[in-house]
Amino acid sequence: MLTEQKVQELEQTARELRVDILKMLHQSQSGHTGGSLSAIDIMAVLFFHQMKHDATRPDWSERDRFVLSKGHAAPALYACLARAGYFPKEDLATLRQLGSHLQGHPDMRKTPGVEVCTGSLGQGLSQAVGLALANKVSGCTSRVFALLGDGELQEGQIWEAVMSAAHFQLSNLCIVVDCNGLQIDGFTEEVMNVGPVAAKFAAFNMHVIEADGHDIDSLGQAFAAAEVSERPVVIVAKTIKGKGVSIFENKAKYHGLAPSDEELQVSLQVLGAL
Numbered sequence: 001m002l003t004e005q006k007v008q009e010l011e012q013t014a015r016e017l018r019v020d021i022l023k024m025l026h027q028s029q030s031g032h033t034g035g036s037l038s039a040i041d042i043m044a045v046l047f048f049h050q051m052k053h054d055a056t057r058p059d060w061s062e063r064d065r066f067v068l069s070k071g072h073a074a075p076a077l078y079a080c081l082a083r084a085g086y087f088p089k090e091d092l093a094t095l096r097q098l099g100s101h102l103q104g105h106p107d108m109r110k111t112p113g114v115e116v117c118t119g120s121l122g123q124g125l126s127q128a129v130g131l132a133l134a135n136k137v138s139g140c141t142s143r144v145f146a147l148l149g150d151g152e153l154q155e156g157q158i159w160e161a162v163m164s165a166a167h168f169q170l171s172n173l174c175i176v177v178d179c180n181g182l183q184i185d186g187f188t189e190e191v192m193n194v195g196p197v198a199a200k201f202a203a204f205n206m207h208v209i210e211a212d213g214h215d216i217d218s219l220g221q222a223f224a225a226a227e228v229s230e231r232p233v234v235i236v237a238k239t240i241k242g243k244g245v246s247i248f249e250n251k252a253k254y255h256g257l258a259p260s261d262e263e264l265q266v267s268l269q270v271l272g273a274l
Contacts, residue, residue, distance in 0.1 A: 018244045141172070176237055
């Protein structure tokens with residue numbers, strides 16, 4: 001269980017990470033606002049409470065691995081990695097610039113702390129399954145965490161990977177689905193309905209846990225339960241696209257739209273950064 005103090009600390013961390021995300025997106029005038037903001041509470045709990053990792057040793061063999069399968073939410077990952085000390089925070093201002101190590105999608109060859117290259121939706125989970133299987137075979141006790149989008153569940157490769165995870169009993173794998181109900185073309189239930197999400201994963205013999213993706217305590221409990229499961233776990237996290245600033249919330253147009261000058265000022269005021 002997370003203490004009240006830790007919950008408050010992580011809530012503040014998530015607010016500050018939102019500020020970093022919006023500033024870098026505004027600077028680049030390119031990138032994905034909605035899905036980065038919906039995922040950041042999940043990632044704050046992972047990077048600053050749940051996962052074992054060491055920025056001074058990015059290749060530490062005993063580290064937990066994080067795979068951002070929804071690679072377009074790279075700004076959220078970069079904000080976490082910079083805060084954790086993998087590279088200077090000042091680098092965030094170079095997002096998507098020519099020559100920057102912060103590409104539009106995560107690149108393991110360029111950015112410290114990035115485990116695998118992702119961005120082609122559906123493929124990240126297969127890579128996470130491979131990492132988890134390798135750990136199991138080698139006797140390594142480290143865990144693998146994979147963050148998916150709910151629109152990403154429309155990819156058939158996701159279900160092949162899930163079937164493999166269950167078959168090989170990868171209890172060291174924890175999948176988190178950022179269920180914000182939106183994708184680039186609109187609401188998932190209208191574009192290609194992926195529901196019922198929890199029931200689908202349960203049918204593949206996964207241990208399914210449902211959580212509020214913006215409630216730190218709920219997420220903490222979900223990850224604690226996942227840690228002792230004897231099966232691969234899927235945390236279905238209910239979220240809101242663009243969470244944290246009402247002008248972005250639950251609006252498909254901000255899937256890949258960076259904040260304007262005015263929107264940034266409104267955001268910073270809402271988030272207490274002015």
